[in-house]
Amino acid sequence: MSTSHRPTFSEHDSEPVPGLPGPLPDGEAILWQGRPSWRGIARRAMHLRALALYFAVLAIWRAALQSADGAGLAEAAQGMGFILLLGIVPIALLAGYAWLSAHSTIYTVTTRRIVVRTGVALPMTVNIPFAVIGSAGVAQHADGTGDILLQVMPPHRISWLALWPHTRSFRVMRPQPMLRAVPQPDSVAQILGRALASAAAMPVQPIAGRKANQAAERPAEAMA
Structure with missing residues (x-):
């Protein structure tokens, strides 16, 4: 499998495009960008x-x-x-x-991938292509923010230490990336769901959601 279909990490000192380590390839476009709520992270x-x-x-x-x-x-x-x-x-x-x-993090959803720019001291970019995302879900919270949960398909793995706190809590052995504490989570979930469906040439389905106090997470209908 080519490296374009694997999760990748990169460090950089400058950003030609905010939140991205470089310009997007031809044919790829940004669908959404946002930052997490620091209170939600706290x-x-x-x-x-x-x-x-x-x-x-x-x-x-x-x-x-x-x-x-x-x-x-x-x-x-x-x-x-x-x-x-x-x-x-x-x-x-x-x-x-x-x-x-929160202030050093930018989440980006493009037509082909999810990019997490994070790092308090040294900016680092985590690139998660749609091809390795098995499912996605959204957990809504009482403060109006939500977490977009991503399931990376085996054998691909994401480094928990490199991505924390943008990973699901207590999932160290099998880290689960997330877009944590994003505003308007329903809107972000629908944008991601349409992008995943389009990338997989599937009918558009809404990303499944759950309230934060529910015990089980329901997987998204749209899968890549």
């Missing part, structure tokens, strides 16, 4: 809510133990404050990284 990739809850519970637990040992209100409050201060540092660092990651 909540669902960095899991900041769970981390904040963990430190809050830890602080309350420490205060309860101190009170049980006869400590006064001021001493218990001081113990809580120390734990909360310890929690603020990693939460702030992860929130800052989420903001930087």
